[in-house]
Every structure is written in structure tokens, then in C-alpha cells.
């Protein structure tokens with residue numbers, strides 16, 4: 001319990017230091033930041049907790065899935081045959097989630113090169129999936 005508390009505090013502190021350092025060195029550039037982030041590989045585990053037990057990533061996605069599913073059920077939202085736009089797709093966990101719920105079309109956008117390449121290769125033969133690379137702000141501004 002105490003160990004976990006200390007680990008969390010340490011993680012927050014490291015994040016603050018990293019953020020402040022990058023603020024001094026260069027302005028935040030999401031493309032550059034996430035290209036570096038994905039240098040170790042593209043996977044759900046890498047996105048959430050590459051340096052920790054895989055169970056943590058499972059726990060994270062299970063918890064968020066529960067929240068989204070509860071929202072869908074409580075608001076009578078049906079994903080079946082809809083189009084989904086996933087911002088910051090990463091390794092594509094949510095693409096898979098919405099496809100499994102019956103989404104007819106999934107459009108993904110990510111600013112980073114590696115996850116974009118990864119998902120394009122994975123869904124190369126799937127016409128219902130479109131993978132875009134870029135800032136979602138630019139994409140939304142264009143439509």
C-alpha cells in the first residue's frame with residue numbers, strides 16, 4: 001500500500017520534471033513527444049505501463065471499457081452500424097473495441113508516425129478502417 005503510494009508520487013514528480021524541462025528546452029510538440037514515446041514499440045501495454053506488469057494495462061483498459069459501456073447503456077447509444085472517429089488512436093485498442101461493438105466505419109487519427117504505420121499495416125485489408133496521420137485539430141479544421 002505505502003509502496004504503491006510512493007510509486008505514484010514518484011511517477012507524478014518525474015512527469016512534472018520532464019514537462020518542465022521540455023518547456024524550457026523546446027515548446028511542446030505532440031508529434032515529436034509521442035514519436036519519442038513510441039521508440040520502445042507500439043502496443044497497449046507500452047501506451048499504459050511498459051515498465052510495469054502487463055496486468056496494469058489490462059486493468060486500465062478494463063476500467064475505461066466499463067465506464068464507456070456504462071455510458072452507452074445508460075444513454076441508449078448503439079454503436080452497431082455507426083461511424084466512429086477515434087482521436088489519438090495509439091495502438092488501436094479503441095478501434096478494436098468499437099469494431100467489436102459493430103461499428104460500420106472507423107476513422108483513426110494519430111499525430112505520431114509509429115502508431116500510424118502500425119495500424120496501417122494491421123488494417124491494410126480492411127476497407128472499413130481509415131488511418132490518418134496528423135494533428136486532430138488540423139483535421140477537424142479541414143472538415
Ligand SMILES: C[S@@+](CC[C@H](N)C(=O)[O-])C[C@H]1O[C@@H](n2cnc3c(N)ncnc32)[C@H](O)[C@@H]1O
Nearest residue numbers: 030034047088089090093110111112134135136
Ligand atoms: C496516451 S496515448 C492513448 C492511445 C489510445 N487512445 C489508447 O487509449 O490506448 C495518446 C495518443 O494520442 C496521440 N496524440 C496526442 N496529441 C495528439 C493530437 N493533437 N492529434 C492527434 N493525435 C494526438 C499520441 O500520438 C498518442 O498515440
